[in-house]
Amino acid sequence: MPLKSKLTNIIVLVLMLVFPLCVCAQEVGDALRIKTVVIDPGHGGKDPGAIARNGKYKEKDITLSVALKLGNMIKAKYPDIKVIYTRSTDKYVELSQRAAIANRNKADLFISIHVNSAKATQARGTETFVMGAHKSDDNFEVCKTENSVIVIEDDYQTKYAGFDPNSPESYIIFSLLQNMHQEQSIKYAAHVQGQFAKGPVTVNRGVKQGGLLVLWKTTMPAVLTELGFISNPKDCSVLVSKSGQEQFARRLFNAFEAYRKEMEKGAQISDASVRPETLEQDKGQTQSVEPEEEEFYAVQILSVAKQLPKGAYDLRGRKDAKFIKVGNLYKYYIGGFSSRQEAAAELARLRKSFPGAFVIHIKGNKIVK
Numbered sequence: 001m002p003l004k005s006k007l008t009n010i011i012v013l014v015l016m017l018v019f020p021l022c023v024c025a026q027e028v029g030d031a032l033r034i035k036t037v038v039i040d041p042g043h044g045g046k047d048p049g050a051i052a053r054n055g056k057y058k059e060k061d062i063t064l065s066v067a068l069k070l071g072n073m074i075k076a077k078y079p080d081i082k083v084i085y086t087r088s089t090d091k092y093v094e095l096s097q098r099a100a101i102a103n104r105n106k107a108d109l110f111i112s113i114h115v116n117s118a119k120a121t122q123a124r125g126t127e128t129f130v131m132g133a134h135k136s137d138d139n140f141e142v143c144k145t146e147n148s149v150i151v152i153e154d155d156y157q158t159k160y161a162g163f164d165p166n167s168p169e170s171y172i173i174f175s176l177l178q179n180m181h182q183e184q185s186i187k188y189a190a191h192v193q194g195q196f197a198k199g200p201v202t203v204n205r206g207v208k209q210g211g212l213l214v215l216w217k218t219t220m221p222a223v224l225t226e227l228g229f230i231s232n233p234k235d236c237s238v239l240v241s242k243s244g245q246e247q248f249a250r251r252l253f254n255a256f257e258a259y260r261k262e263m264e265k266g267a268q269i270s271d272a273s274v275r276p277e278t279l280e281q282d283k284g285q286t287q288s289v290e291p292e293e294e295e296f297y298a299v300q301i302l303s304v305a306k307q308l309p310k311g312a313y314d315l316r317g318r319k320d321a322k323f324i325k326v327g328n329l330y331k332y333y334i335g336g337f338s339s340r341q342e343a344a345a346e347l348a349r350l351r352k353s354f355p356g357a358f359v360i361h362i363k364g365n366k367i368v369k
Contacts, residue, residue: 033108033263035080036105037071038084039067039071039083039084040087041085043059043114044064045092047092049115050231052240053121057239059114062240063227064089074256095213098112099214102220102222107220110220110221111252111256112214112215113227116227116229117230117231123229124203124234125229126196126201126204127193127206127225128189128193129189129212129215130209130222130223131181131210131211131218132209181218184263185221185222186305187328187329189225191255192223192252194255200243201227205226262327294363296337296338297338297339297340297343298334298335298343299350299357299358299359301315301321301353304329306330307323316354324366333362340359
């Protein structure tokens with residue numbers, strides 16, 4: 001099937017599935033509460049993942065050890081939270097099945113754990129990916145490496161709609177999926193990298209976007225974290241040690257705790273916002289008149305963890321883009337329309353450059369749910 005036809009089919013599917021889900025999520029504060037977590041130890045079984053230069057240590061063993069430790073920490077502190085592993089032993093699980101496990105169990109967070117490798121032995125450090133379009137050659141190389149495992153799956157070309165892990169053109173489809181759960185994914189990823197900066201590997205390569213198949217079909221906030229480079233002697237010595245694995249699990253757990261508190265707070269605010277409140281004014285009292293807050297509709301085009309410089313590639317040459325900072329995120333938007341209909345008309349035009357754009361309601365320099 002030609003690439004253009006594939007993209008057309010995917011656009012239709014995304015429009016049908018994504019927008020109804022977004023509406024429901026905004027209406028129900030309970031959607032922000034974390035009840036189920038799926039932990040995904042990368043690789044396994046016949047797929048060893050990255051291998052140390054001495055041939056002794058394998059990625060699949062490291063990721064499984066850290067994943068099980070992380071799950072036990074969550075279960076011990078939060079027994080009401082259900083923890084599910086995509087694998088709890090040394091077995092092979094297809095990428096599509098990993099996402100299916102998370103979706104089938106209606107997970108609220110998906111954490112995929114991996115170990116990095118590079119030809120250059122000096123490369124080291126931790127990094128965490130969220131679903132999106134890769135913006136550098138380094139990101140593309142990581143995506144190719146993690147996605148290449150599909151070639152050992154039976155009939156992978158049919159299963160993944162003709163996706164070629166080595167073809168840059170195949171990654172175009174991922175730009176369509178950036179906005180669905182990206183904000184929450186970035187929040188958890190930021191907490192992860194903030195924790196990793198404390199050790200045991202202190203080189204922080206940051207939060208990045210990439211077209212990763214294991215994140216592609218997940219219907220919840222999801223991240224893929226790279227604990228370090230098994231190809232680097234310093235990183236490798238930490239990755240293979242019991243102490244290092246325990247520390248990595250603890251950092252991921254601390255990040256989970258911080259993210260959970262943030263989501264729970266959001267759920268409480270959402271619940272409070274739908275409760276009717278009775279406002280009474282005593283007779284004979286005067287009421288001060290507050291200045292009227294600016295209110296308008298706009299089209300959100302991006303949500304990123306850092307403020308973008310002028311002329312940034314992400315803005316596609318749009319000099320009229322503005323942003324609102326919400327927590328640690330910068331939400332870029334275009335327009336200032338008096339009605340949702342006007343914003344929707346602009347949305348249709350902007351989708352050509354920003355496939356994941358959507359209409360937002362702004363009041364008093366805040367986004368109204």
